Amino acid sequence: MSVFLTGFPGFLGSALTERLVARGSDVTCLVQPKYRRTAERRAREIERAHAADGEVELVGGDITEADLELGEAVESLQTDTEAVYHLAAVYDLAVSREVGMAVNVEGTKNVLDFADGCENLRRFQYVSTCYVSGRYDGTFTEDHLVEGQRFNNYYETTKYLAEVAVQERMESGLPGTIYRPAIVVGDSETGETQKYDGPYYLLRWLMRQPGVAVTPVLGDPTAYEVNVVPRDFVVDAIAELSRLDESVGEVYQLCDPNPLTVDEMLRAFGRATGKRVVRVPTPKGALKRVLSRFPELEIEPATLDYFDHPTSYACENTVAALETATDGEIQCPAFGSYVGNLVSFVREHPELTPDAMV
CATH class of the missing domain: 3.90.25 (UDP-galactose 4-epimerase; domain 1)
Incomplete structure (x- = not known):
């Protein structure tokens, strides 16, 4: 499968790219120029580890630009792309409203527009956050989103607005899947x-x-x-759930059930x-x-x-899907x-x- 991925060489994006390459996907990663050197090093590491599998291609660009700053490469990339994985965002609780809106909201809308132009698109995979809940008082489920909640900061606000935009496109026919990690820490x-x-x-x-x-x-x-989850659980869960035909249209909260x-x-x-x-x-x-x-x-x-x-988080959809898909091999480990x-x-x-x- 030909994949277009944003958020490389970030914490989750790097690990997910390696999983996708290991299963034979060719992954084109959108990379900001200032992270080009780091991205090249990481891409070489992935290709050396998986020489017989898929490939990693880097293209310079920026999600805050209407055409992702891809220029003439846009049309050929859209023709080749079968799946879009959108991870790029500002993961910073102290982010300003201006930066959060530009990257998390407008950036997501620009990636959605790119996906709409992919004639062979099979799936739009979007990484949101459990904290679209804001300070919802009670148990926030995978069916919840617009609940009149108030937010702690512009990170939460802008990730919420971004997911609203994704869900609106899904309601209009975009074959999408949404993943909401809790607080992500290091590899278990x-x-x-x-x-x-x-x-x-x-x-x-x-x-x-x-x-x-x-x-x-x-x-x-x-x-x-x-609610804390290790990176490997989040990446393993996304890699497996994104393979399922039945995950189209679903929202998965990747959180600790205990x-x-x-x-x-x-x-x-x-x-x-x-x-x-x-x-x-x-x-x-x-x-x-x-x-x-x-x-x-x-x-x-x-x-x-x-x-x-x-707020507490429910993840029945995630637990059931992973149990079916992996016979219980992928589940969130206990923090201890x-x-x-x-x-x-x-x-x-x-x-x-x-x-x-x-």
Whole structure:
């Protein structure tokens, strides 16, 4: 199959491209010029590992441009493309409205327009996020989207608007499938990640302290869930579900069906780092002001909203489809089974930052 993919050489895009090439697909990756060198290196690694399988081709472009900045190459790419995998987005809780709208919303609409021009298109695969839920109060299912929810930040808002645009095209006949990952962390086997954000702010805060680690908590930490999934589960799930004819028109929430509470995550991080964690109840507003005033604490203030998050996520559709497709071989592992690998990777790679690819 000929695949057109955005989001390479990003965290998920790189791993998914390797899965697609391994099963014989030829993948054309849209790459921003500033990431060209990294993309070339990653493409060579994939092709060396899968020399007898599919191929990786890189084309320069930008999803924020109406023609993806492909110029005369657009028509030939549209003729050849059978599947579009759209992963490119700004994964940054502190993204400005202007950048979020340009990349996440208008960029998605431009990729949708590209897909509409693919005469042999069999599927449009779109990676959204569970957090299109905003601060929905209750259990957010795979059937939910427009629920009058309010949002924590422009990342959530713009990903929500992007998914609305995708679902509108699907209702008009686009053969699409939507995947909503929860909070994605490193590989469950190796701990590998591309940047330290989300739960890593908490982990690194604990790791910088002595044996007794003091951490602020918001409200009742036993009352709020933190839904975390490792990269390999997300990529494996997308790779398998995207092969199914019956997944056309479906929405899959790629989340942990048994998520930890904030308190349980603190316990897990404490065990994995050898720290005794002391919890100090703190008002969120005051804590946000402190983190904003002292950036040397290295914690993004917007992250706090996910430690008193009122939403739970249901993934019955995902669990059932993966059970049928893989006989239960692909399922989200328990956080406790791989947290030690995440910690080991952070210890071995202190040079990584929280910076997102934009």
